[in-house]
Amino acid sequence: MAKDIITKIKEANLLGRGGAGFPTWMKWEAVKKQEGQGKKIYVIANGSEGEPEIFKDEYILKNHPQEFIEGIKIALETFANSEAIIYLNHKYFDKYKKNLEKFSEGFPISYFRKTAGYLAGEETGLLNHIEGQRVEPRPKPPYPAEAGLYNLPTLVNNIETYYRIYEIKNDLYAGKAFFSIEGDVKNKGTFEFPENYPIKKILEETGNWPAFDFFVQYGGGAAGTIYLPEELDEPKKGATSIIVFNRQKTDALKLMQRWAEFYSKENCDKCTPCRESSIRILEMTKKNKLDFDKLEKMFFVLEKTSFCPLGKGMAIPYRTLIEKVLKK
């Protein structure tokens, strides 16, 4: 007997490709359990890709639209009484919707143009946006699998995750992931490698290992962690974005300022530590006066009291840049 797709996803050990790395089969199974109650099930593809310097989902929309849509169709076949929404940031919507429609025609698949900011990429912020509510994360539980869009069972997966599901269904999956490479490199772009490949090998094999002193931000152009060259032999967790910085040519304070501008603009103002810290850090960087003790206290409070991953993770890039680059 042919294996069902959820078993195949579990055996493939597919982790969500949006950055959080949650086992995909668990989401699918949780949604499957909601079947049979006569409820509609929503299948959502999250193509918000709103963090600076991450563009691997765009690579899929451009180069593998049919395979991506096939992944959505597999979800529609898996869940009874389901319909799909492809949620795309406004640039991707304007560029790729027309071509995607060639493959989705005749299926219950619609498109939603993301006009909200970064937080609409968080799965519950996304649901709020589609419902026309204020874009901010929802408390969990309940999880979207039980009570998502319009309080109905909802599967939210990233664009690449659906692409990998197409591969799994067709026995083509080889445990690979798309990595975007940006910054002070010769060959910028999106490259496919085994998901646990070390950054050093990725940079070497794409002709991007620098001949100069450098550091790397891995995991996104705002929330990513800073690593030094000697730390790149081991695989890293998180969003598969690699940004290389020439150490001599990079003004680390300006880099912090760029992140602070992003965070002060993109946080949703719901909790005080996140809202206030992002503004205070921006002020410090603009005045060129970093108070490391005060910053460390802010980071502690951010990690302990922020409501969502944006606030909780905000300290990571600052702290790693301060320890590895600014203080050295």
Ligand code: SF4
């Ligand atoms: S941590 Fe920041 S982004 Fe998240 S809910 Fe609080 S204010 Fe909003």
